[in-house]
Amino acid sequence: MILKRLILFVGIIFIALACNKLDGPEKPKNLISKGKMVNILIDAKLITSANSKNKIIMRDSSLNINTYVYEKYNIDSLQFALSNSYYAFHVDDYEEIYTLLSDSLEALKAELKTIEAEEWKEKTKREADSLAKVFKEQKINKDSLKLEVINEKDAIQIDKKLLEESIKEIEGLVEPISD
Numbered sequence: 172m173i174l175k176r177l178i179l180f181v182g183i184i185f186i187a188l189a190c191n192k193l194d195g196p197e198k199p200k201n202l203i204s205k206g207k208m209v210n211i212l213i214d215a216k217l218i219t220s221a222n223s224k225n226k227i228i229m230r231d232s233s234l235n236i237n238t239y240v241y242e243k244y245n246i247d248s249l250q251f252a253l254s255n256s257y258y259a260f261h262v263d264d265y266e267e268i269y270t271l272l273s274d275s276l277e278a279l280k281a282e283l284k285t286i287e288a289e290e291w292k293e294k295t296k297r298e299a300d301s302l303a304k305v306f307k308e309q310k311i312n313k314d315s316l317k318l319e320v321i322n323e324k325d326a327i328q329i330d331k332k333l334l335e336e337s338i339k340e341i342e343g344l345v346e347p348i349s350d
Contacts, residue, residue: 195260196253203254205264207244209271211251214240216276288334295330 203211218236221229229236241247258265 196256199250199253199257201250201253202257203244203246203250205258205268205271208254208258208268209275211240211244211246212268212272213275213279214243216272217279291334292330295333 218229218239226236229239235242241251258268
């Protein structure tokens with residue numbers, strides 16, 4: 172009976188001591204600011220989402236993928252881990268960081284789509300110019316090839332459809348960071 176009470180008493184003391192740190196991790200002395208944390212996470216996401224061809228290019232240019240972000244922002248892994256732990260415990264701050272991160276990645280995605288659309292438009296223009304040059308050099312007229320003449324409205328519709336298809340192909344380039 173006395174042994175049971177002693178075990179119960181010791182158990183309660185251990186529980187009280189274990190719950191003593193419910194206020195979360197201490198604020199690190201060198202806490203990374205929210206803005207800098209967003210930039211760090213963006214770079215980390217972009218590096219992790221790079222395809223193998225891009226990773227080979229980075230490796231060949233003497234870029235250490237594992238330490239690039241730390242070197243760029245002049246931090247170390249411990250500072251990042253402590254800051255990340257602090258922000259993770261303070262959910263409101265962490266949510267704010269991830270909202271900014273998500274918005275930034277969406278803006279980068281939209282910018283990428285715009286750049287790729289412009290590149291595609293330039294490429295198709297060059298191809299059309301090349302074909303026109305070949306037709307001119309070979310003195311081939313469209314009627315002899317029995318080509319269907321497309322009016323400008325139809326050509327614009329075709330261009331829009333092709334652009335939408337190419338945008339759908341690149342939709343999955345940027346994915347959320349997984350822990």
